[in-house]
Amino acid sequence: MNHLAPAALDVARIRQDFPILSQTVRGKPLVFLDSAASAQKPRAVIDAMLHAMETQYANIHRGLHWMSERTTEAYEATRDDAARLLNAADRAEIVFVRNSTEAINLVAHSYGRGVLKPGQAVLISAMEHHSNIVPWHMLRDERGIELRIAPITDAGDLDLDGFERLLEDGRVGLVSVTHMSNVLGTYTPAGRIVQIAHAHGAKVLLDGSQAIVHRRVDVQALGCDFYAFTGHKLYGPTGIGVLWARRDLLERMPPFLGGGDMISSVSYERSSWAAVPHKFEAGTPAILEGIGLGAAIRYVESLGYDAIAAHEQTLTDHALARLSAIEGLTIIGRAQDRGGVVSFTLDRAHPHDVATLLDRSGIAVRAGHHCAEPLMHRLGIDSTARASFAAYTLPSEIDALADALIRVREFFG
Amino acid sequence: MTADTPDLYQEIILRHGRHPRHAGKPDRYDVMSRGDNPMCGDRIELFLSYGPDGRIAGSHFDARGCAISIASADLMAEAVAGLAPDEARRLFSRFGDMTRTGACPAGDATMEHLRPLVGVHEYPSRVKCATLPWHALMAALDGRGQATSE
Numbered sequence: 001m002n003h004l005a006p007a008a009l010d011v012a013r014i015r016q017d018f019p020i021l022s023q024t025v026r027g028k029p030l031v032f033l034d035s036a037a038s039a040q041k042p043r044a045v046i047d048a049m050l051h052a053m054e055t056q057y058a059n060i061h062r063g064l065h066w067m068s069e070r071t072t073e074a075y076e077a078t079r080d081d082a083a084r085l086l087n088a089a090d091r092a093e094i095v096f097v098r099n100s101t102e103a104i105n106l107v108a109h110s111y112g113r114g115v116l117k118p119g120q121a122v123l124i125s126a127m128e129h130h131s132n133i134v135p136w137h138m139l140r141d142e143r144g145i146e147l148r149i150a151p152i153t154d155a156g157d158l159d160l161d162g163f164e165r166l167l168e169d170g171r172v173g174l175v176s177v178t179h180m181s182n183v184l185g186t187y188t189p190a191g192r193i194v195q196i197a198h199a200h201g202a203k204v205l206l207d208g209s210q211a212i213v214h215r216r217v218d219v220q221a222l223g224c225d226f227y228a229f230t231g232h233k234l235y236g237p238t239g240i241g242v243l244w245a246r247r248d249l250l251e252r253m254p255p256f257l258g259g260g261d262m263i264s265s266v267s268y269e270r271s272s273w274a275a276v277p278h279k280f281e282a283g284t285p286a287i288l289e290g291i292g293l294g295a296a297i298r299y300v301e302s303l304g305y306d307a308i309a310a311h312e313q314t315l316t317d318h319a320l321a322r323l324s325a326i327e328g329l330t331i332i333g334r335a336q337d338r339g340g341v342v343s344f345t346l347d348r349a350h351p352h353d354v355a356t357l358l359d360r361s362g363i364a365v366r367a368g369h370h371c372a373e374p375l376m377h378r379l380g381i382d383s384t385a386r387a388s389f390a391a392y393t394l395p396s397e398i399d400a401l402a403d404a405l406i407r408v409r410e411f412f413g
Numbered sequence: 414m415t416a417d418t419p420d421l422y423q424e425i426i427l428r429h430g431r432h433p434r435h436a437g438k439p440d441r442y443d444v445m446s447r448g449d450n451p452m453c454g455d456r457i458e459l460f461l462s463y464g465p466d467g468r469i470a471g472s473h474f475d476a477r478g479c480a481i482s483i484a485s486a487d488l489m490a491e492a493v494a495g496l497a498p499d500e501a502r503r504l505f506s507r508f509g510d511m512t513r514t515g516a517c518p519a520g521d522a523t524m525e526h527l528r529p530l531v532g533v534h535e536y537p538s539r540v541k542c543a544t545l546p547w548h549a550l551m552a553a554l555d556g557r558g559q560a561t562s563e
Contacts, residue, residue, distance in 0.1 A: 356422075
């Protein structure tokens with residue numbers, strides 16, 4: 001990283017890249033503060049998918065004709081894009097999946113059932129999304145692999161001492177934690193997590209669904225063993241995501257799903273597996289979505305992570321300042337290192353009612369338990385409203401949110 | 414919040430949502446059921462008591478949820494008091510129709526009582542909030558312990 005401050009994002013120009021942002025909703029200009037659930041798509045992604053459909057679409061990896069070859073090239077180019085995005089050592093370490101949920105299920109299935117042994121444990125944190133809890137419940141119940149939960153502080157930071165204590169007996173084979181909480185906005189100290197876990201003989205899976213939208217991720221610098229992210233939060237299409245894993249681990253893991261594309265040869269008696277990553281990519285994949293993801297990655301790279309991170313910090317600081325000043329509003333999550341996902345509750349108003357009233361003002365936020373019910377219980381609440389930011393978010397949109405929340409507060413008296 | 418206040422949040426909804434008259438577990442009841450909306454985490458426990466004639470004598474609830482679900486549970490308790498189970502089932506059906514279509518049948522005193530919730534039809538994601546107590550009521554009438562508004 002150079003010593004100069006990153007060039008500020010030209011948000012007005014960025015917004016022109018996203019056709020949807022000029023919409024009005026219920027007669028008001030759209031204020032879209034729900035990007036952590038799914039981000040909007042830039043013209044580059046829309047055009048890449050349209051172009052593929054209009055000029056070259058065919059199935060990939062098997063056709064001997066021009067169309068299939070062009071589409072295969074475009075799809076496989078995304079593997080290079082993803083490898084570059086994560087600074088992976090080898091493009092074969094990029095496994096395409098549907099989303100982060102499938103990536104974690106793949107690890108739970110293939111690493112959990114194929115490599116971990118009964119009596120070993122998987123360690124997650126108390127602030128995981130259901131997608132990083134349920135697959136481990138299933139593994140535990142099927143294979144007798146213990147599930148441990150690392151504590152968090154009331155502020156929403158990972159309790160690193162408590163985390164390390166759960167590793168001390170050496171039985172944890174895999175640590176699977178979020179890189180950024182989808183509820184609290186907390187960035188977990190991924191580098192430290194990896195150091196501690198490795199010192200105790202555990203591999204590390206990072207769920208990067210949120211983090212990769214906001215910060216540069218370098219899997220070699222982090223030292224982790226698995227990294228999962230989904231395309232649709234990174235301005236790409238739904239139905240496409242990435243599991244990165246160290247090649248030696250992928251080689252040791254049995255396949256996830258069986259079918260076409262993942263085999264080397266098949267007889268009526270047996271099958272042999274294709275080389276990684278194709279061993280894990282059964283069936284016709286999300287071809288157009290894969291092509292769209294490549295365009296999304298290149299779009300994010302064109303903005304630059306330094307500028308994205310600086311913009312997000314500005315937005316987050318502004319949001320925390322404006323929202324904290326609203327009487328009766330409680331920010332949920334006060335971690336020291338936190339990003340542009342801000343959960344809150346409002347006295348006397350249920351988050352669903354808050355969200356509906358905000359929607360009436362053209363402001364889209366999410367409300368509910370955010371697929372993190374255990375975290376809600378840990379925090380002693382049932383649900384929150386959540387505003388989340390993206391590269392196209394304007395400070396004035398946060399002002400619109402704060403002003404509307406003041407009116408909601410008055411409305412509910 | 415006047416110009417952009419949705420019709421759904423009328424004073425009557427706010428009043429029932431904030432100060433429900435039928436909230437709290439009663440000392441005596443005949444059947445209890447629970448309703449869950451797993452998508453949002455809303456939850457209601459419904460306590461139903463029958464009169465000697467088999468009609469619904471009273472309905473109380475213990476709920477965590479939004480103003481819409483609490484107000485709906487409270488208005489439901491008022492609407493079903495004195496109804497025979499089959500009458501309550503028919504009312505459930507008509508209430509469901511109203512929340513989906515936004516049409517409240519005219520000249521029906523019971524439906525008129527539930528009319529404040531007609532605005533929920535404009536918010537498809539909130540219809541389940543309004544119908545959750547009703548699903549719990551159906552579970553109680555059927556002797557099932559559990560219901561969901563999914």
